[in-house]
Amino acid sequence: MRKNRMFASLAVTALVVSSLVAATTGAHAATRTVTVWSPYQGGNLTMWDAAIKRIEAANPGLTVKSVGNIDMAKSLAAINAGNGPDISVSNGNGNLGWFCGTGAWQNLNTYIAGKNGIDMAATFNAASVSSSISNHVRCALPLYSEVFGFYYNKDLLSKAGFANPPKTTTELLTYSQKLTTFNADGSIKAAGFLPWAGYYGFDMDSMWLGQMFGAKWYGGDRSAAFSSDPKWAKAFNWQKDFIAKVYGGGDFEKGSKLLTKFVAARGGEWGTDHDFMTGRVAMKWDANWMAPMFCTGDDWTMADKCTAKVNFGITGFPVSPDNSAAYGSGVVGQGQMGISKGSKNVKDAWIVMKALATDTKLASAWDTANGAPSSLLAKAARPATYPAWYQPIYDITANPKSAYHTVKNTGEHLEESLLQNLMASWQAGDTPNIKSALADLAQKVDQIVSRNS
Amino acid sequence: MSLTRVNAISPFKKKGDIAPPRKKLKVPRLFIFLCLSPWLFGIIFFTAYPMVSSFYQSFTKFNLIESPKWVGLDNFHRMFFEDDDFWKALKNTIWISAISIPLRICFAIFTAWILTKPKMGKSIYRTIFFLPSMVPAVAGTMAFTYIFNPAYGPINKMLEAIGIKEPPFWFMDPAWSKWGLILLGLWGIGDTMIIFLAGLLDVPTSLYEAAELEGASGWQSFRYITLPLMTPVIFFSTVTGVIGSFQYFTQAYVASGQVNDYSHSMYFYATHIYYSAFKAYEMGYASALAWVLLVITLLCTLVILKTQKRWVHYPNGSLFK
Numbered sequence: 001m002r003k004n005r006m007f008a009s010l011a012v013t014a015l016v017v018s019s020l021v022a023a024t025t026g027a028h029a030a031t032r033t034v035t036v037w038s039p040y041q042g043g044n045l046t047m048w049d050a051a052i053k054r055i056e057a058a059n060p061g062l063t064v065k066s067v068g069n070i071d072m073a074k075s076l077a078a079i080n081a082g083n084g085p086d087i088s089v090s091n092g093n094g095n096l097g098w099f100c101g102t103g104a105w106q107n108l109n110t111y112i113a114g115k116n117g118i119d120m121a122a123t124f125n126a127a128s129v130s131s132s133i134s135n136h137v138r139c140a141l142p143l144y145s146e147v148f149g150f151y152y153n154k155d156l157l158s159k160a161g162f163a164n165p166p167k168t169t170t171e172l173l174t175y176s177q178k179l180t181t182f183n184a185d186g187s188i189k190a191a192g193f194l195p196w197a198g199y200y201g202f203d204m205d206s207m208w209l210g211q212m213f214g215a216k217w218y219g220g221d222r223s224a225a226f227s228s229d230p231k232w233a234k235a236f237n238w239q240k241d242f243i244a245k246v247y248g249g250g251d252f253e254k255g256s257k258l259l260t261k262f263v264a265a266r267g268g269e270w271g272t273d274h275d276f277m278t279g280r281v282a283m284k285w286d287a288n289w290m291a292p293m294f295c296t297g298d299d300w301t302m303a304d305k306c307t308a309k310v311n312f313g314i315t316g317f318p319v320s321p322d323n324s325a326a327y328g329s330g331v332v333g334q335g336q337m338g339i340s341k342g343s344k345n346v347k348d349a350w351i352v353m354k355a356l357a358t359d360t361k362l363a364s365a366w367d368t369a370n371g372a373p374s375s376l377l378a379k380a381a382r383p384a385t386y387p388a389w390y391q392p393i394y395d396i397t398a399n400p401k402s403a404y405h406t407v408k409n410t411g412e413h414l415e416e417s418l419l420q421n422l423m424a425s426w427q428a429g430d431t432p433n434i435k436s437a438l439a440d441l442a443q444k445v446d447q448i449v450s451r452n453s
Numbered sequence: 454m455s456l457t458r459v460n461a462i463s464p465f466k467k468k469g470d471i472a473p474p475r476k477k478l479k480v481p482r483l484f485i486f487l488c489l490s491p492w493l494f495g496i497i498f499f500t501a502y503p504m505v506s507s508f509y510q511s512f513t514k515f516n517l518i519e520s521p522k523w524v525g526l527d528n529f530h531r532m533f534f535e536d537d538d539f540w541k542a543l544k545n546t547i548w549i550s551a552i553s554i555p556l557r558i559c560f561a562i563f564t565a566w567i568l569t570k571p572k573m574g575k576s577i578y579r580t581i582f583f584l585p586s587m588v589p590a591v592a593g594t595m596a597f598t599y600i601f602n603p604a605y606g607p608i609n610k611m612l613e614a615i616g617i618k619e620p621p622f623w624f625m626d627p628a629w630s631k632w633g634l635i636l637l638g639l640w641g642i643g644d645t646m647i648i649f650l651a652g653l654l655d656v657p658t659s660l661y662e663a664a665e666l667e668g669a670s671g672w673q674s675f676r677y678i679t680l681p682l683m684t685p686v687i688f689f690s691t692v693t694g695v696i697g698s699f700q701y702f703t704q705a706y707v708a709s710g711q712v713n714d715y716s717h718s719m720y721f722y723a724t725h726i727y728y729s730a731f732k733a734y735e736m737g738y739a740s741a742l743a744w745v746l747l748v749i750t751l752l753c754t755l756v757i758l759k760t761q762k763r764w765v766h767y768p769n770g771s772l773f774k
Contacts, residue, residue, distance in 0.1 A: 080517050098734060102518035198713035260625055265604030341518065411733035424715030430627070448733070452516065 033063045034345055034352045037070040037078075037085040038337075043369060045069070051362040055355045064352055079104050079340045086349040087356075089337040092146065093131050093404045094413040096336055100134035101409025101452055105338030108138050111350045118354060125397060127332035128375035131404040135222070135453075141357040143335035144372035147288040148208060149396050150318065150330070155311045156190075156282040165283070165315050167327050169212060169238055172283070172318040176246045179282045188247060188262040191275075193283040195239045197423035199263050200275075201285065204331070206419040207405055208285045209235050211331050214323035217405040217415065224445040226419070226438045234320065236426055236434045243427060256429050272297045277310045285317070288371060288393045302371060304387045314392040316399065329401035334375055373397040408445075409452040415445045511741035516734050528741035539742070541717055542725035549631060549721065550698035553638050558690050561642050562683065565649035566675075579650065586643030594707040597637045598624055624708050627718035634704055634719065645690055652686040653679065684765045692757055699750045702727065722746055 045068035078084035128142035176192025215231035248255025267273035295306035316328035363374035513521035601623035612620035702723035730739035
């Protein structure tokens with residue numbers, strides 16, 4: 001009887017202990033779940049999920065839930081409602097200022113500098129290191145790159161007597177003068193180069209123009225530098241001079257009107273009637289993801305020998321003579337990811353995010369599939385499957401002068417559209433004084449940043 | 454010509470008429486409430502709550518991520534004294550209202566009047582004129598950006614063919630862009646036109662016959678018979694036009710997205726609300742803008758309602774009298 005009692009009490013104790021252990025283990029397992037929302041779908045999501053499986057395998061007890069096809073607007077709404085993911089992914093840099101500034105993405109400085117941190121400069125290329133910071137707060141880690149370079153039509157340049165693409169803004173003007181042709185009625189038949197806001201460039205033309213002149217968006221005092229950095233006024237004056245000399249025979253107004261009409265008649269962006277493919281324009285700024293279309297037209301595939309009728313090359317932006325050290329660079333942006341405000345498991349989220357950002361297998365697979373160079377220095381080389389003519393995209397990515405402009409909390413990167421509006425107004429002749437307009441712009445951007453801080 | 458003759462054909466009952474007693478329905482209140490509940494749910498959660506919430510937010514700084522912070526009247530102060538875009542948007546909105554509403558009414562009356570004339574194929578003509586108003590605003594605007602393209606658009610080709618050497622750049626020129634929108638609005642006049650057509654067809658032919666017998670000219674018939682009898686329709690179109698034009702958005706947004714509207718010539722009040730809310734992520738400020746818009750629209754509507762006694766002629770017993 002006594003034995004039975006003892007046995008019963010032991011059994012009860014064992015049951016209680018085991019259930020307590022199970023409960024604590026369960027609770028621990030529950031806290032070791034990290035949710036990742038990304039905009040990826042199809043093959044890209046498969047690659048992403050494979051990387052997540054590797055992370056789970058390397059971290060026993062850690063569960064990572066991956067949800068694809070979610071854009072940032074949806075992520076932000078969830079973060080705001082308090083039921084967002086631990087990690088969210090944005091396809092570009094544009095909104096970084098807002099994510100960092102509002103605290104939608106957490107400050108990562110302590111994690112990066114911590115025991116399980118990352119040596120950013122030794123791990124990522126220069127453009128990625130600088131562009132994942134906003135307002136001196138690093139709240140993101142970079143993924144793949146988006147590269148904007150200078151495309152040129154080799155045949156047209158050669159026909160005009162140019163063996164190489166222009167390296168400076170002065171050469172760009174000379175080349176364009178020779179490459180631009182006019183119809184009998186005086187309208188532009190084919191253009192050399194268009195430093196023109198709204199010519200296929202969305203809101204980015206002004207960003208590219210600034211990169212050519214090495215103009216800074218924000219100064220050391222953290223205020224907008226459109227007025228304090230004289231390179232902006234220089235860039236805009238060069239643009240005006242270019243329009244006058246190349247298209248107006250010295251008359252800016254005439255050149256501006258002719259260009260407005262020329263731009264209005266541009267071919268569609270996403271097909272073989274694109275101006276660069278039809279030879280309507282000989283040189284232009286554009287993104288790395290346009291290369292497959294320029295190469296094979298509607299097939300949108302990379303080939304060693306391109307089949308589309310434009311025989312083109314890619315290189316860094318031409319630069320102003322006083323910015324010659326930046327030749328070979330371009331504008332390089334990145335996909336970014338951050339840890340959401342309200343994440344209940346920040347430590348594990350950091351483990352997952354760091355692993356995703358530094359996963360060389362993911363970087364290689366992503367680059368091979370999308371032609372989007374990795375931000376990782378370890379994976380800076382062009383994949384063997386890519387043609388040699390695509391190498392300049394990797395050179396631009398690796399160039400230490402390549403960058404995306406500093407972003408601050410201006411909402412949906414309003415400083416870009418405000419600058420683009422100024423460029424458009426200036427090229428149309430509606431802004432009489434560029435210096436005062438740039439000062440007004442700087443003041444406006446500072447007001448927005450101050451209001452949002 | 455006395456307007457009292459019109460009253461004879463009024464469908465409204467005289468003021469002193471007493472309606473026959475209605476039978477009381479024996480339906481449980483709960484059943485009535487249940488039948489109304491979908492609508493009540495909608496109005497409480499999708500209209501009343503957002504309105505109350507946006508009224509509160511209009512006094513806050515709210516960026517969608519952080520909790521709203523009470524800022525008192527700061528948003529309104531900024532709107533009136535610091536925000537140039539607010540004044541630009543308001544100016545553009547007043548401009549489009551002042552030009553487009555009278556033009557739309559005149560054009561609708563004219564079109565409706567023409568459509569009363571054909572002896573054969575009336576339905577076909579009416580359908581043709583009404584069809585553009587069925588086209589979605591986005592598609593219609595996209596079509597107009599093509600039609601008005603300064604390089605290859607058919608309008609400028611025609612203008613060049615008749616000797617205009619430098620036709621306007623339409624949506625690409627700040628001086629012409631709003632006129633492009635006005636023409637786009639006139640193209641889709643069908644919805645207003647159909648109301649005027651109904652009004653015109655409602656005018657008793659006996660009035661015209663009497664006028665003709667007394668030697669009235671076509672203009673006199675229009676001035677003294679048609680126009681007075683159409684004033685309730687003109688009044689209705691003016692009120693709905695004012696409310697609609699203060700909310701003008703889709704066409705301007707699509708057209709300005711197709712070109713570089715750097716000068717904000719197509720930047721209207723509703724666009725400013727949209728940009729403040731979804732580009733600048735300033736929900737508090739956007740809410741304040743929305744409430745000011747409500748007040749402006751209300752004031753304009755009240756002014757029109759107040760002045761109607763001077764120019765709107767109603768048949769006896771009208772609900773509006």
